[in-house]
Every structure is written in structure tokens, then in C-alpha cells.
Amino acid sequence: MGRNLTFSTFGKATAVFDRAELAEKVGKEGMGLPFLLRSIQDDYFNERFGTLPKGGTHNFLLHHPNLINAAVRLAMDSKYSVWGSELKESIRRYFREELWMEFEVFGEFLPHSGCYVDLDPTHKDKWQLPAARITNRHHPLIDPVNKLMVRRGMDVLEAIRPKAKKVFPWAWANTTYHLQHGTCRFGTDPERSVLDANCQSHEVKNLYVTDGSFMPSSLGVPATATIISNSLRVAYSIRERFIKREIDG
Numbered sequence: 706m707g708r709n710l711t712f713s714t715f716g717k718a719t720a721v722f723d724r725a726e727l728a729e730k731v732g733k734e735g736m737g738l739p740f741l742l743r744s745i746q747d748d749y750f751n752e753r754f755g756t757l758p759k760g761g762t763h764n765f766l767l768h769h770p771n772l773i774n775a776a777v778r779l780a781m782d783s784k785y786s787v788w789g790s791e792l793k794e795s796i797r798r799y800f801r802e803e804l805w806m807e808f809e810v811f812g813e814f815l816p817h818s819g820c821y822v823d824l825d826p827t828h829k830d831k832w833q834l835p836a837a838r839i840t841n842r843h844h845p846l847i848d849p850v851n852k853l854m855v856r857r858g859m860d861v862l863e864a865i866r867p868k869a870k871k872v873f874p875w876a877w878a879n880t881t882y883h884l885q886h887g888t889c890r891f892g893t894d895p896e897r898s899v900l901d902a903n904c905q906s907h908e909v910k911n912l913y914v915t916d917g918s919f920m921p922s923s924l925g926v927p928a929t930a931t932i933i934s935n936s937l938r939v940a941y942s943i944r945e946r947f948i949k950r951e952i953d954g
């Protein structure tokens with residue numbers, strides 16, 4: 706337990722389009738839509754990647770339309786912070802002259818011995834129990850693949866017509882910390898897994914675990930739908946055991 710922690714690798718780039726040029730092409734109605742939301746998985750498996758032929762998912766979206774979120778990002782997300790008249794001008798341009806389109810990469814995060822949760826030998830929590838400690842190192846094969854996926858996403862943004870004024874990367878091979886999996890992975894071998902195929906603990910009878918921790922890998926896609934589907938599958942298997950009276954009511 707605690708081993709084989711996985712997150713998702715993360716990459717991102719943005720294209721800035723001229724609003725007027727786009728409106729000419731797609732019409733006023735097309736410009737009114739606040740969403741884009743198109744995912745592609747052309748690189749989900751890709752032999753071109755070499756040793757690790759597993760990539761992940763590109764999710765294309767419009768920059769979030771929330772006013773405050775946009776202003777904060779314009780102020781903070783550049784190499785240096787902007788404020789005052791420079792910030793006002795970039796906010797004006799952003800809402801009146803530009804349209805920002807971006808993609809996120811959710812890449813396969815291979816489990817390995819360098820990414821795990823354990824107990825901190827020195828730091829204690831408020832109950833004086835050893836605090837949980839996360840160690841996150843990327844498997845050496847995943848960053849090069851994620852960088853190729855970011856490059857491919859930028860190729861897509863650069864191919865759009867009318868042409869973007871600029872296309873620039875934010876992240877090539879980061880970690881998406883809010884997508885978490887592993888630490889109680891399922892499997893058939895009790896030596897190498899915590900849970901059995903139905904997510905019941907190998908060691909503790911009738912203990913089931915159905916959050917993201919059962920997953921042996923990160924999939925290369927945001928995993929919440931998989932976590933929910935698996936929970937339903939496990940719930941059916943528990944129901945069957947109740948019916949067969951393998952579990953007392």
C-alpha cells in the first residue's frame with residue numbers, strides 16, 4: 706500500500722487569434738459560443754514515440770471565459786507580473802480583439818518505485834501520528850513522450866486558419882496533481898497488488914476500495930468516469946455476494 710502512485714503528465718500551449726478575422730470566417734453566431742471542448746486521441750498509442758508507444762489525450766478548449774480568472778491569468782501567467790496600464794491594456798485586448806484557444810495534454814504516467822506515499826519519519830500531524838508524505842518523481846520514459854504530444858498539439862494550433870497571431874507553450878512535461886491514482890492497485894497476485902480483481906483487499910476480508918487508488922496506471926485520460934464505472938461494477942459484485950449469502954446482512 707502506498708506504492709505505484711500515479712498522477713497524469715501535463716502539457717499545455719495557447720494560440721491567440723484575431724477576433725475580427727475569426728468572426729469573418731465563422732460568423733457572429735459562431736463567435737458567441739463560450740465552449741470548444743474537442744478531444745483527440747491520435748497519440749493515445751503511437752509507435753513513433755519509440756520505447757514508450759503510449760501517449761494520452763489532447764483536450765482543446767477556449768481559454769476560460771470567467772472575467773476574474775482571465776484578469777488574474779493575464780496578470781500572473783507571463784514570465785513577469787504585469788499591472789497598471791499594461792494590465793488594463795492586455796485585458797482590453799483579450800476581451801475585445803483576441804480569442805485564446807488552448808490544449809491540455811493528459812499523458813500516461815507510468816507507475817514506478819520513485820513515486821509513492823509513505824509516513825514521514827520526523828513530521829507528525831495534529832494527533833501526533835506520523836504524517837503522510839508524497840514523493841513524486843516521473844518515470845524517465847514519460848517526459849519525452851509528453852513533449853512530443855505538446856509539439857503535436859502546437860502543430861494543430863498552428864495549422865488553423867485564419868492563422869493565430871502567436872502560439873506559445875506553457876508546460877511541456879508537468880504533473881497534474883489533481884488527477885491521482887494507484888497506491889492500492891488491483892491485481893491477481895497478492896505479492897504485487899493490494900486488491901483483487903473485484904477491488905476486495907487480499908488481506909482484509911470484505912474490505913473494498915473503489916476510489917482511484919485501485920488503478921494500476923493513469924490511463925492517459927482524466928480518469929473520473931473510469932473510477933465511477935469501476936465503483937458500479939464493484940457494487941454489483943458485492944450485491945451478488947449478498948444474494949449468495951457470502952456476506953451477512
Ligand SMILES: Cc1cc2nc3c(=O)[nH]c(=O)nc-3n(C[C@H](O)[C@H](O)[C@H](O)COP(=O)(O)OP(=O)(O)OC[C@H]3O[C@@H](n4cnc5c(N)ncnc54)[C@H](O)[C@@H]3O)c2cc1C
Pocket residue numbers: 883884885915916917918927928929930932
Ligand atoms: C480542481 C479539480 C478539477 C478536476 N477536473 C477533472 C476533470 O475535468 N475531469 C476528470 O476526470 N477529473 C477531474 N478531477 C479529478 C476528480 O475530481 C478525481 O479524479 C475524482 O474525484 C477522484 O475520485 P476518488 O473517488 O478517487 O476520490 P475523491 O472524489 O477525493 O473521494 C474520496 C472521498 O473519501 C472521503 N474520505 C477521505 N478520507 C476519509 C475517511 N478517513 N473516512 C471517510 N471518508 C473519507 C472524502 O471526503 C471524499 O469524499 C478534478 C479534480 C480537481 C480537484
